[in-house]
Amino acid sequence: DAGVTQxxxxxxxxxxxxxxxxxxxxxxxxTVSWYQQALGQGPQFIFQYxxxxxxxxxxxxxxxxxxxxxxxxxxxxxxxxxxxxxxLYLCASSPAGNQNSPLHFGNGTRLTVx
Amino acid sequence: ILNVxxxxxxxxxxxxxxxxxxxxxxxxxxxxxxxYRWETAKSPEALFVMTLNGDEKKKGRISATxxxxxxxxxxxxxxxxxxxxATYLCAQRRGGSNYKLTFGKGTLLTVNP
Numbered sequence: 001d002a003g004v005t006q007x008x009x010x011x012x013x014x015x016x017x018x019x020x021x022x023x024x025x026x027x028x029x030x031t032v033s034w035y036q037q038a039l040g041q042g043p044q045f046i047f048q049y050x051x052x053x054x055x056x057x058x059x060x061x062x063x064x065x066x067x068x069x070x071x072x073x074x075x076x077x078x079x080x081x082x083x084x085x086x087x088l089y090l091c092a093s094s095p096a097g098n099q100n101s102p103l104h105f106g107n108g109t110r111l112t113v114x
Numbered sequence: 115i116l117n118v119x120x121x122x123x124x125x126x127x128x129x130x131x132x133x134x135x136x137x138x139x140x141x142x143x144x145x146x147x148x149x150y151r152w153e154t155a156k157s158p159e160a161l162f163v164m165t166l167n168g169d170e171k172k173k174g175r176i177s178a179t180x181x182x183x184x185x186x187x188x189x190x191x192x193x194x195x196x197x198x199x200a201t202y203l204c205a206q207r208r209g210g211s212n213y214k215l216t217f218g219k220g221t222l223l224t225v226n227p
Contacts, residue, residue, distance in 0.1 A: 033213070042205075043205075044217070090158070097212065101159030101163070102150075103215065107155075
């Protein structure tokens with residue numbers, strides 16, 4: 001039973017470029033959330049996808065966008081990268097039917113913007 | 115309390131010691147409190163999801179309590195082992211229609227053999 005998988009594991013980009021991160025949820029999960037963890041901080045909620053739509057969004061600019069596919073996998077896109085976007089990006093999945101289910105996390109994508 | 119806060123920031127204990135740390139959160143509009151363990155080079159792993167005031171949960175040598183009226187949760191580890199070394203994160207969910215978790219910065223526990 002595969003858990004949450006994220007790709008790539010590491011990525012180096014230049015300011016102004018665009019990046020796409022990918023996530024496959026745990027089998028049986030249909031909800032995907034994305035979190036950003038900057039150095040020294042706890043994970044910050046970016047957005048959550050359910051039924052291929054953005055269900056809720058955190059306090060992130062429109063440069064951050066996402067998508068969920070019919071197989072429940074998800075992408076996080078960041079445009080016009082800034083140095084401050086350097087962080088660990090975590091994907092987490094959960095089953096929509098259980099409101100108090102814990103999140104299952106992937107290992108994250110480490111993004112470095114130079 | 116306006117945000118989720120964890121203390122201490124880091125902790126060093128000897129193998130066999132028992133330890134505990136604190137998560138403080140806004141008490142209004144409480145829905146759930148999550149605890150996660152995050153070992154280096156791995157993904158965060160769920161320990162507990164707690165919803166009711168006075169809740170106590172246990173998993174092996176780790177247990178947690180919840181006080182929603184005063185806005186705090188304690189995580190206890192009995193007889194710490196080197197494999198307990200990790201960052202322990204708590205996260206709050208506020209409101210049933212609010213799906214986001216607000217995380218604290220974590221407590222880094224190091225257990226020396």
